[in-house]
Amino acid sequence: xxEKSSVADLEPFASxxxxxxxxxxxxxGLALVGFVLAFSxxxxxxxxxxxxxxxxxxxxxxxxxxxxxxxxxxxxxFILFSFTVFCGFMFAKxxxxxxxxxxxxxxxxxxxxxxxxxxVIHFAMDVFYLRGAFLILxxxxxxxxVTTLLAIGGLPRLRESSxxxxxxxxxxxxxxxxxxxxxxxxxxxxxxGFAPTPPNPxxxxxxxxxxxxxxxxxxxxxxxxxxxxxxxxxxxxxxEFSIYYTLPLFPxxxxxxxxxLAVLLHGFGYxxxxxxxxxxxxxxxxxIAVAFVQYPSDIRPEGFEDHQVTEQQGMTDFLxxxxxxxxxxxxxxxxxETLLGSSRLTQINETLGPIVVDPSTLxxxxxxxxxxxxxxxxxxxxxxxxxxxxLVFAPExxxxxxxxxxxxxxxxxxPDETLVQIGITExxxxxxxxxxxxxxxxxxxxSEERTQVVLVQSDRYGFPRLVASHYLQSxxxxxxxxxxxxxxxxxxxxDYLVAHSRNDSITADWAFSYMMDETTLTHMGQWSDxxxxxxLKLYNDALSHERFQNCA
Numbered sequence: 001x002x003e004k005s006s007v008a009d010l011e012p013f014a015s016x017x018x019x020x021x022x023x024x025x026x027x028x029g030l031a032l033v034g035f036v037l038a039f040s041x042x043x044x045x046x047x048x049x050x051x052x053x054x055x056x057x058x059x060x061x062x063x064x065x066x067x068x069x070x071x072x073x074x075x076x077x078f079i080l081f082s083f084t085v086f087c088g089f090m091f092a093k094x095x096x097x098x099x100x101x102x103x104x105x106x107x108x109x110x111x112x113x114x115x116x117x118x119x120v121i122h123f124a125m126d127v128f129y130l131r132g133a134f135l136i137l138x139x140x141x142x143x144x145x146v147t148t149l150l151a152i153g154g155l156p157r158l159r160e161s162s163x164x165x166x167x168x169x170x171x172x173x174x175x176x177x178x179x180x181x182x183x184x185x186x187x188x189x190x191x192x193g194f195a196p197t198p199p200n201p202x203x204x205x206x207x208x209x210x211x212x213x214x215x216x217x218x219x220x221x222x223x224x225x226x227x228x229x230x231x232x233x234x235x236x237x238x239x240e241f242s243i244y245y246t247l248p249l250f251p252x253x254x255x256x257x258x259x260x261l262a263v264l265l266h267g268f269g270y271x272x273x274x275x276x277x278x279x280x281x282x283x284x285x286x287x288i289a290v291a292f293v294q295y296p297s298d299i300r301p302e303g304f305e306d307h308q309v310t311e312q313q314g315m316t317d318f319l320x321x322x323x324x325x326x327x328x329x330x331x332x333x334x335x336x337e338t339l340l341g342s343s344r345l346t347q348i349n350e351t352l353g354p355i356v357v358d359p360s361t362l363x364x365x366x367x368x369x370x371x372x373x374x375x376x377x378x379x380x381x382x383x384x385x386x387x388x389x390x391l392v393f394a395p396e397x398x399x400x401x402x403x404x405x406x407x408x409x410x411x412x413x414x415p416d417e418t419l420v421q422i423g424i425t426e427x428x429x430x431x432x433x434x435x436x437x438x439x440x441x442x443x444x445x446x447s448e449e450r451t452q453v454v455l456v457q458s459d460r461y462g463f464p465r466l467v468a469s470h471y472l473q474s475x476x477x478x479x480x481x482x483x484x485x486x487x488x489x490x491x492x493x494x495d496y497l498v499a500h501s502r503n504d505s506i507t508a509d510w511a512f513s514y515m516m517d518e519t520t521l522t523h524m525g526q527w528s529d530x531x532x533x534x535x536l537k538l539y540n541d542a543l544s545h546e547r548f549q550n551c552a
Contacts, residue, residue: 031113038117088147108152133467139187146180196462199525207488210285222334233298262363265370286494314438362387371395390500425468434551437542
């Protein structure tokens with residue numbers, strides 16, 4: 001045999017080797033297609049220039065929506081689980097027919113990759129955002145995983161038969177079934193209705209349904225300063241930056257002649273009034289005019305990408321701070337002209353009639369970055385006489401405030417009737433606990449009883465789990481923990497201010513005592529089996545407490 005003929009004889013064998021190699025890699029390729037498909041929205045947003053935090057945000061919101069729907073209708077959820085198992089069983093039976101075996105295998109491998117992608121996304125978000133808050137969603141992912149594995153691979157075993165060797169595919173199959181079982185087991189008591197349930201929202205008093213007044217809401221766009229417009233990015237092009245006014249509706253014969261003002265700022269990248277609707281309603285329904293301020297988050301001044309950020313004592317020197325401050329100043333001017341002045345908007349006149357909004361009794365607060373920027377609000381409005389009668393300063397999960405010298409607040413004008421209540425959450429992985437402690441220290445001219453850092457603890461005892469995340473105060477995360485740990489405080493703060501505006505010292509003292517007394521404020525209700533929910537923690541001098549020692 002010559003060399004040429006021997007090569008020719010080997011060509012069919014070599015071709016077979018290539019085909020075999022391709023065949024062995026084919027299942028992994030199909031699974032990879034599904035895996036990448038799970039990340040498609042994230043990848044598209046990254047390609048469009050969205051930051052990683054904003055790119056993954058739709059996944060977090062979708063997870064919240066799915067979980068809320070599942071745990072809000074456990075009967076239908078049980079039916080969904082049962083239907084999923086039934087479909088897996090039917091596909092497994094159908095796969096035994098050689099006509100359908102191959103397409104079912106190939107479709108199943110793509111679905112398997114898709115499920116694995118969603119599982120990876122879920123656990124990544126669980127580490128950075130969710131902190132074990134979700135139980136039913138990973139249980140359902142586990143159910144999908146095991147039914148898909150059983151549909152395309154049959155019962156878990158290491159060998160196809162007693163005479164065949166152990167294969168990598170069978171090892172992965174068996175490992176996948178074990179992972180699915182590990183994901184399913186924690187959710188079984190909840191799915192079957194055995195797990196203790198959280199307390200219902202309070203039915204009376206603070207934290208119950210907003211009231212006693214109905215409310216009306218409308219928006220009023222304000223003019224953005226040209227310096228800000230010139231450095232705005234394109235991620236908020238669809239937003240007409242506005243003040244959303246929410247006003248109480250009083251009976252025609254009401255003896256009220258003035259009401260307090262509340263200024264609420266949203267978190268970074270979250271200028272959605274609907275995300276803070278419950279917060280707004282609990283303030284407005286008590287008898288307060290609420291101004292929800294939209295300010296730009298996507299600011300890109302020259303050099304911001306290369307700027308080396310300095311962080312110290314709950315402050316940062318991001319270049320964006322100064323531009324957002326200009327926007328907030330413009331918003332305050334707009335509030336002064338359209339809500340407080342003699343030329344106020346027609347809708348306000350039609351709603352309030354002769355009643356005026358008196359900003360000398362003021363609530364100022366916000367969420368996350370909005371909580372930090374509440375200091376900017378105080379710095380601008382205190383010289384205008386706002387908050388001179390009574391003031392509640394109530395940032396929630398506040399981020400670091402501006403470090404720049406020109407943006408330091410002058411708090412010397414705050415009145416004696418000032419209450420500082422800074423809310424933080426135990427599993428806040430976005431801003432942490434330290435900024436709140438440093439923010440509290442700025443009010444050292446007040447007595448300790450008038451400054452509180454309030455920590456909402458997580459309680460994973462039953463189902464749904466009560467996890468105090470960074471988003472507790474927003475609408476998507478509104479649950480029993482928020483009703484007891486957050487909205488009760490908002491009601492008490494509102495009562496305190498409304499009472500001061502009406503010279504009602506009895507109600508004002510009651511609301512103040514409620515917030516200062518640990519026996520009333522910190523109690524968080526009970527699980528359905530009688531176990532108390534972990535109480536709130538109060539710190540009058542947070543920086544001196546061991547929990548905040550790492551902040552110094």
